[in-house]
Amino acid sequence: MALDFSSMEAKWQKAWYDARINESEPAPDTKKFFMIFAYPGVTGYLHVGHMRGYTVADAIVRHKMMTGHRVLFPVGTHATGNGAISFARRVERNDPATVDILRANGCSDETMKRLTDPEEVVRFFNDIYLNDYWKGFGFMSDWRRFTSTIYPDYTKFIEWQMLKLKANGLLTQKPYFAPACVEHGPVAIDASETDISRGGDAEVLEYTVLKFDLKDGRKLVAATLRPETVFGLTNFWVNPEVEYVDARVGEETWIVSRPAVEKLSLQMDSVEIVGSANGASLMGKRCTAPLTGKAIPIFPSLLCDPEVGTGLVMSVPSDAPADWIGLVELKRDVVEREKYGITEAMVAEASPIAIIDTPGYGPLPAVEVTERLGIDSLDDERLGEATKEVYKTGFHKGVMNRSCGEFAGWQVEQAKDAVRGQMLESGHASMFYDLSEEVLCRCGNRVLVKKIPDQWFIDYSDPGLKERSKEHALTMRIFPREYYDNIQNVIEWYRERACVRLGNWLGTRFPIDRRWIVEAIADSTLYPIHYVTSRFVSEGMVAAENMTEEFFDYVLLGRGTPVDVESATGVGRSVLDSIRAEFDYWYPLDVNLGGKEHMTVHFPVFLMNHVAVLRPQHWPRGIIVNWYITATGGKISKSKGGAQPIPDAAERFGVDAMRLFYAHIASLYVDVAWEDSKVESYRDRLERTWSFIGDLLSVEDRGPTEMDAWLAARMQSRLAGLEGYMEVYDVRSYSNDVFFEMAQDFKWYLRRGGGSAEAILGALRLWIPLMAPVTPHLAEQLWERIGMRPFVSTVILPEAELSEAAAAAEAGERLVASLVEDISEILKVTSIRPSRIILMAAPRWKHDLVARAVASADKNIDVGQLIKETMKSAPPEAKREIPTFAKEIAAEFSRAPVDERRRTHATVDELKTLGRAGRFFSEQFGCEVQTFSADDPARVDPKGRAKHARPGRPAVYVE
RNA sequence: GCGAGGGUAGCCAAGCUCGGUCAAAGGCGACAGACUCAAGAUCUGUUCUCGUAGGGGUUCCCCGGUUCAAAUCCGGGCCCUCGCACCA
Structure with a gap:
């Protein structure tokens, strides 16, 4: 059955959002997880590269949800600045590149006319980001909380933030020399040329x-x-x-x-x-x-x-x-x-x-x-x-x-x-x-350096703030590790930073002097909080004009009494208290994920503003930095238009294939080139997974076998490993195990003669949910296929159970698998077409000796003692071999770490395992297979290979 | 200049924090076999090198060092990428 990814995506997205499983409600006695990705600036269409970080965030959030957390994963957009204004202007003058991009993305002429108004531009892209990108990728995001930096409630929040910084003595004023357009005021000079049309490299x-x-x-x-x-x-x-x-x-x-x-x-x-x-x-x-x-x-x-x-x-x-x-x-x-x-x-x-x-x-x-x-x-x-x-x-x-x-x-x-x-x-x-070189504003005017005599700054050079921020950063979970280390230096270097600007900009008026508008970075540092309050606005429980200083002081800082605040703000006590309770529940933010460009700008000020304004229990807990998806020839350029519209890519490759591509192609902490063929191969992989599970479901039921216990054990140890990966947000290793290694487990199970419909179904009930964080649509479809309802996305994953018996079952299969390799190697090298293979498990006394060595594994091994003790119980004909073997084992053990010794020498009844696998070997190599213990007098061993047998490594004779 | 990161087999990319489980995961590509009228897809195997017994040799940018043992630690060198502030 071929998969129709598009309709599958639409079906499940509708089902999730209709059932509102994406909406975040606090549950006081339940663990919570609050994650955001740094919201994008509204400067045009995003490209496929941007979806990498977002998708990884969604996978992490979905996994948290499936491990029993209440999750809050809100999204928003950053519209501050002149991105939307200059976009509108380009539309107005029919700038060919802009018009082309709009057309390529399917924008109608009628809509285009509307886009000469900056606010319309923001609305237009908000809608696209929300629906085409984030909903279209199936994010577990609470859409009610969507906010944008030019929304009236957001600006009230920013006003409050600036007042708090002022009150805490962190706003200063002094002259400043800034690049500015004579008409539009200060502009940013950067290589991506957001504000300017030429001279991005100027200094x-x-x-x-x-x-x-x-x-x-x-x-x-x-x-x-x-x-x-x-x-x-x-x-x-x-x-x-x-x-x-x-x-x-x-x-x-x-x-x-x-x-x-x-x-x-x-x-x-x-x-x-x-x-x-x-x-x-x-x-x-x-x-x-x-x-x-x-x-x-x-x-x-x-x-x-x-x-x-x-x-x-x-x-x-x-x-x-x-x-x-x-x-x-x-x-x-x-x-x-x-x-x-x-x-x-x-x-x-x-x-x-x-x-x-x-x-x-x-x-x-x-x-x-x-x-x-x-x-x-x-x-x-x-x-x-x-x-x-x-x-x-x-x-x-x-x-x-x-x-x-x-x-x-x-x-x-x-x-x-x-x-x-x-x-x-x-x-x-x-x-x-x-x-250093000519710079032109997007409007065509020359950009020159202008003195601003009374510029306001946020004083990030404040020693106390620095110290507290650095100390707090040490307690945070920051990935990758290199950035955990380096953020200390970054904070150290920080000095004061201009926080307001003059000119015609979208953004929040500076409450202390309304001629200024709060600058684009200053207004996007503390904002995760506002996702808590934004819901109450969008549900009509609070209006922007009620969100006064007293309001935020009460709900975010716990200041004031309910009576006073109610009368000062006009917001009812119960509403105030539920906002406050919700804030206390969700905050602090657990993870802020953002691209590597944020390392020296957004992340440090995000951290420092939290430290500057909030109480310590609300300071952020974690940061994840993601590297980029680049075009094959270099950077995919945002300002110059992405290579392919995201919805087109989704249509062509399938959302889950893209999600798996982002998750699996490489560690989050390296740049990766986008290649259509790679994404296609992930799509193929998903199709194969779909059809392989079909095969599993239609396996002829052969009833229970020894392999069932192995399969169950294998699933549990996979589960344990996967939990470990997700603990450090290693979505890549997680995907590798789920989508590649686990399929191999099922194949081994079948190859080894497993065929219990019940055991398979049991294992699928774990495997399919494990896919859900990365490829949620496919996982839902599979979940439905095996008759489960309603959603795999809301399944709570069990905790891994690791038992001795399971470990033994796994060790037994490791023995079988390594024997297959060894025999193949022998056959390859000797070019023998085998007529008979004889396998000989290590003799009792060798097992005893190794067991003794393992038992004393924490200490240094006393070879003499080992020999003596083994001698006591060993058969007379073995006595000559004991000292040599003991020395070998002792030498081997002295090199390997303790748990490694335990693992390689897990207790396996080798003779029994070989005996059971006899038929399997026989089928694999197309010949008769006999198994003996190496100390069995009745063994058949023409070349005397039995003496090579060691625990974990039976002797092999081929003829 | 200041700061950060990196160079792993044909390609992409894990591993490096905690040296031994590493000839080094996984993917892609290539080759062979199975299936097929055929192609594609799929499945199985192989993919540094030598080897008629599960082994040996030489590898993880280069040079040197530490160590019983180094892709992993230390020193030096060559090359590449990124950030440096009002762009998020």
Whole structure:
């Protein structure tokens, strides 16, 4: 029977949600498990990669449910920011890529018109995430609790959170320099280009602006990353072809490029253009350097880019290859020089001054490196590489030399800050921030660095908060282990973090100053709590406007009296108390699962905000980090559209096949490339499982056999192993056992002659539920097929029972299986077509000896004692062999750990086991099989192999 | 630069925390056999190498060390990936 995955999925999803088995209700005396995955941002369609973490979370939750927990596994979306706004704008201007993606995902023209409104975009994707993705994958999620960060109740919750942070002294204010679009305010610069359309790799560079005095009182202003090189200044570069301007900055008049004025005006007060300054007119004049007071000549250089820094450059030819080559060219180019009246002597005067001792270089690294590489022109593209090399070594390893006045002997890194500090103080320098490359906002405007004088921060540098968070993290269950260790460092490095932003954004108004909107990370750290309260909102028991500070103080912090809070909020006491009770039941959060991108941002602030705001009993208990599913050629890009729409993939491969793919393809903690063929092979595996179970069900009932006990024992030991895996959320090993190893168990059972319908059914009643966490739809279908009702998803798994008898049954089969391997090996190597196989179990005395050794296994084995004791009961003909064998066993035992010795030497009646398996061996190898004990006088042993027999390893003779 | 992670057989990927159960799970691919008119699917077996007796040899990026014993521990090297903050 072929499986129709799609209809099977629809059938069971409807059945589950109709029966509301996904809804979370507290049950005070029952264990609970509360898990979330970090909700996705609403910036477009998700791709198949995103479903990995979500699916693993669902499998964990389903398993918890099946081990007797009440589970809470809510979902929501993060709509804060400008993702939805920019999406709406792209729809509005018919951006081809956006329209294509919408079309490819089956969006109608009519719907598309609606999507010019950001709030509609959020609604649209909320609906898709919820229905197409999460319900479509059969998640055991309580849909009543769905929330989104722009819902009124959510924003009330965030207001409360900010008030608590303020009250706890964790909000601070100070100036901040942020990348911003002139129209849309601050934007994020990141490689995935969420806010921007170009320049995702740009960095904010911290320039020091140095002021060089001209005789007429104006100042030439150069921006540099290396202020400490001021000691090596020889000249100043001005581009003669650029029109500079005189800008009034405070009390001073600066000469800078026109674009620089715009940038400066975003970072300094009262910047105003008051005149123009022709670059050419400055040539050959002198200006006075800050700090050193040295007068240096002004030379022409076409390399000064008006878009970079101030458009003017100071020249340090000793350590800047471009400056050195600039001088070399200028000296050579007589025509250019004479045009500006610059004599050769003036150029000669500007020869390099050694200022930094750089390991591996002589006094003038820039000169040295350009000579070595044979660079003698500013057009040489290797100049950049040369600069990088000299700068890197010089900055990190260099030491300031004698020419550097009071800084002589300083490490360059330290000198930089000190030199800058001194010049800033004396008014010879200012700070200036600029981007390393051009960045464009999604709206098309240029992104520049803007000073925000009164930016609010959450103070994650607070030592007390850090300490408590780090200590708490040590008590948490954090996976993988590497992150458990590293989160300590991450918290340690954390400093204050901007938590509100200006501009046109979706999000919560900052309650302390409503001009600001709470920033996208600050509003998504404490939110698991809100899944408790959101249900009461969606069921109409509380309205957003009632969710005041007193309300949350009461239900989340246990503050205030019911009477006061009822009158302050208008919420009835019984409702208040049931919310509070539910919060106390579900909290703390047991696991927060999220992608590896959260390791240095979301997870630490998630933890620290809990510690900052909540009482210790409500701090989170666990974190799981998942790595990515990538496209075969690289990252599946969210902003640029996923490879295939999730519903299409679900339709093509089947949801359970995808779920098994996510669960089994690799450890959660490595990246995995998505491959259609892999997913298909998992689908095939599920189909085979389906038909194999069909075979099992139609096995001709042969009644009870010895194998039934083995099968039952096997199921129990599998169960025990599986519980162990899930204890550490190892869904992969769990899937491997359930979907691959356990099928092998059934096959072995049949191969060994098992065939009891009752035993098979009994085992299936365990196997099928074990599949349910990973492939719930198929498991339900199978459950129904074996006549069970109503849901496999609500079955409570038994606890594993491990008995001595079961262990013996398993050990017996291990013996048989390893004998099959050994015999096959012998036949393969010898190319014998066997006519008879003789198996000889180890003699009694060897078993006795091993048993004695095992009994004393915790201690060191006394070989002499072992020999003596064995001698007492051993038959006379064995006595010569005893010492050798005893030594072998002792040596073997000394190498293996204690429980290992026990396991390999579990008590098995070998002769009996072999006897029973005789017919099986005979069928396997198509010949007569005889079994003896190695000390049976009646044994048939032409080649004398009996002496090779050892416990666990019977002797074999083939002919 | 700062920080983190990784390099395992044809490919993917377990194992490494707690050294011996490891020639190293599982999957994919390949090969052979069964079934079939055939193909596909499925099932069985093989898949480092040598071997007419269950064994030997050489392997887990490279070099060195610790140890009776190292894929696993330590030191050094080469290469790769990721994060670095207002993107969740």
